[in-house]
Amino acid sequence: MDGMTFILFGATGDLAKRKIFPAIYNLFLDEKLPRAFAVFGTGRRDMSDEDFRAHVEQSVKTFSRRWEDDRDRAGQFLSMFHYCAMDVTQPQDYGKLAQRIRQHEQEGKIPENRIYSLSVAPELFGVIASNISASELGSATGWKRLIIEKPFGHDLQSARDLNRSLRQFFDEEEIFRIDHYLGKPMVQNLEVLEFANPILRTLWNNQHIANVQITASETVGVEERAGYYDKAGAIRDMFQNHLLQLLMMTAMQMPRQFSAREIRNEKIKVLKALRPLRQEDVAAHVVRGQYGKGWINGKPAAAYRDEPGVDRASNTDTFVAARLWIDNAFWSGVPFYIRTGKRMREKSTRIVIEFKNPLRDAYPVRHEKPAPNLLVIHVNPYEGVSFQLNSKHPGKHSRIEPITMEFAANANDVPEAYELLLYDALRGDSTFFAHWEEVELCWKWVQPILDAFSDQRVPLHMYEAGTQGPETAFRLLEEDGFSWWELNRHAEEGTLGVRREALSVSGI
Numbered sequence: 001m002d003g004m005t006f007i008l009f010g011a012t013g014d015l016a017k018r019k020i021f022p023a024i025y026n027l028f029l030d031e032k033l034p035r036a037f038a039v040f041g042t043g044r045r046d047m048s049d050e051d052f053r054a055h056v057e058q059s060v061k062t063f064s065r066r067w068e069d070d071r072d073r074a075g076q077f078l079s080m081f082h083y084c085a086m087d088v089t090q091p092q093d094y095g096k097l098a099q100r101i102r103q104h105e106q107e108g109k110i111p112e113n114r115i116y117s118l119s120v121a122p123e124l125f126g127v128i129a130s131n132i133s134a135s136e137l138g139s140a141t142g143w144k145r146l147i148i149e150k151p152f153g154h155d156l157q158s159a160r161d162l163n164r165s166l167r168q169f170f171d172e173e174e175i176f177r178i179d180h181y182l183g184k185p186m187v188q189n190l191e192v193l194e195f196a197n198p199i200l201r202t203l204w205n206n207q208h209i210a211n212v213q214i215t216a217s218e219t220v221g222v223e224e225r226a227g228y229y230d231k232a233g234a235i236r237d238m239f240q241n242h243l244l245q246l247l248m249m250t251a252m253q254m255p256r257q258f259s260a261r262e263i264r265n266e267k268i269k270v271l272k273a274l275r276p277l278r279q280e281d282v283a284a285h286v287v288r289g290q291y292g293k294g295w296i297n298g299k300p301a302a303a304y305r306d307e308p309g310v311d312r313a314s315n316t317d318t319f320v321a322a323r324l325w326i327d328n329a330f331w332s333g334v335p336f337y338i339r340t341g342k343r344m345r346e347k348s349t350r351i352v353i354e355f356k357n358p359l360r361d362a363y364p365v366r367h368e369k370p371a372p373n374l375l376v377i378h379v380n381p382y383e384g385v386s387f388q389l390n391s392k393h394p395g396k397h398s399r400i401e402p403i404t405m406e407f408a409a410n411a412n413d414v415p416e417a418y419e420l421l422l423y424d425a426l427r428g429d430s431t432f433f434a435h436w437e438e439v440e441l442c443w444k445w446v447q448p449i450l451d452a453f454s455d456q457r458v459p460l461h462m463y464e465a466g467t468q469g470p471e472t473a474f475r476l477l478e479e480d481g482f483s484w485w486e487l488n489r490h491a492e493e494g495t496l497g498v499r500r501e502a503l504s505v506s507g508i
């Protein structure tokens with residue numbers, strides 16, 4: 001890799017501390033950084049380079065799973081970090097930053113290749129891109145890339161406006177929109193599972209698959225982010241981006257080549273085949289929920305409306321479940337059920353593929369019915385794959401019981417999403433970043449839901465904190481003769497199976 005400079009706007013913020021510095025540190029330990037690599041952090045507060053390095057060290061000690069107490073190594077790592085206080089809204093401040101970067105590049109004979117990473121509030125994305133371009137930074141002789149955090153817009157129109165303003169200064173190929181779900185190792189593994197296993201490839205279609213369920217449930221509530229979340233809700237925070245990305249990665253067909261462009265084309269085909277929702281149909285296919293008070297892991301949890309910073313009369317969705325149809329030759333007739341929520345019973349992101357069960361009634365009456373085969377991709381926090389098959393009980397003649405074959409990744413060896421994504425951005429590989437066309441199509445599909453929610457056309461169902469969401473989300477599947485599959489009780493002990501989910505039992 002060529003030498004380069006990583007310019008981090010928002011280097012004193014929460015994301016930098018928890019994700020970005022630890023990721024850079026892990027890449028450093030793995031010798032994946034270019035030989036000539038420097039980070040210039042910026043923020044409004046005053047800090048010397050030494051203060052900044054102490055801040056980076058503290059962040060890495062706290063948040064990297066691999067901190068090594070080796071002073072030489074730590075010194076070598078920290079010497080890459082520099083700090084420049086500035087206000088990003090002030091064009092004159094960019095000259096100071098540009099001078100420091102240029103001096104560093106000249107002293108080290110480093111090419112003027114620059115990555116601008118925007119870890120600041122989204123309102124500042126456009127102004128930073130414009131000021132970079134208008135300042136001395138804009139006349140660098142090397143390549144440039146822009147890393148953007150979420151949220152990318154608040155709805156279809158604002159996303160288009162933001163994209164238009166960024167595209168005045170950066171080409172699409174230069175923009176790397178982070179969706180950290182695309183950096184999760186099991187999500188990156190999806191294309192291998194689907195396409196490198198002829199057995200699965202043969203089965204990956206509507207002839208064999210009965211339904212697909214994608215769940216991202218969290219036990220945490222709104223935490224300290226009410227200011228942002230109360231305006232966003234689960235539909236913007238998780239559904240429009242992370243969950244639709246999981247849907248695309250699951251439903252896409254094998255690309256002609258495993259290049260960023262071809263993979264993106266296949267993902268886009270899925271979005272284009274998604275059956276559009278008319279506003280008047282939203283209530284029939286989308287369930288909207290908000291958590292009330294309840295219990296999480298034996299501790300009382302406040303209702304969403306009682307959380308600090310939340311409007312007492314808020315109608316914001318903290319839970320969304322939806323039924324989607326992909327109208328193409330591969331998936332026609334297969335419902336995709338997607339749900340996400342805060343303050344649910346368990347933290348789990350998983351994709352469950354339920355296979356058709358044509359032999360269910362082929363066994364004589366005295367036998368138990370075989371359960372459907374299930375393939376479960378456990379994305380988070382367990383990372384692995386399990387396959388549920390049927391087997392005959394050795395002792396009981398007529399007993400058919402489900403058995404699970406599983407593969408679980410060794411948690412210590414699994415890199416974090418930001419590590420994989422930053423490494424890709426350094427190499428200029430955009431496969432696991434959200435392309436504008438994907439982002440726009442996702443907003444387009446979601447927009448009628450946003451409109452129906454804001455017009456109060458979809459009832460807001462309250463659910464008790466610590467449960468699996470409102471009852472209506474169970475009905476959504478029951479209408480089609482299915483039920484949600486949940487992690488089995490022994491998941492913490494390493495068993496990755498699933499079982500049919502019972503209706504809203506709280507986690508008391």
Ligand SMILES: NC(=O)C1=CN([C@@H]2O[C@H](COP(=O)(O)OP(=O)(O)OC[C@H]3O[C@@H](n4cnc5c(N)ncnc54)[C@H](OP(=O)(O)O)[C@@H]3O)[C@@H](O)[C@H]2O)C=CC1
Nearest residue numbers: 010011012013014015043044045087088119120122149150
């Ligand atoms: N935190 C998280 O877990 C996640 C965050 N994100 C996204 O990442 C981005 C950053 O979030 P987060 O780190 O939580 O935010 P914080 O509020 O913690 O940090 C904001 C950063 O922006 C800097 N900043 C604010 N205004 C200016 C200004 N006018 N000039 C220069 N610097 C400024 C602050 O510096 P200073 O205080 O020194 O002025 C600070 O470093 C947001 O887009 C967020 O949506 C996305 C996913 C998860």
Ligand SMILES: O=C1O[C@H](COP(=O)(O)O)[C@@H](O)[C@H](O)[C@H]1O
Nearest residue numbers: 180216218220237238242349380
């Ligand atoms: O982007 C977000 O993701 C987190 C959940 O991420 P995970 O990696 O822990 O599954 C969510 O809590 C947050 O609200 C959202 O902004």
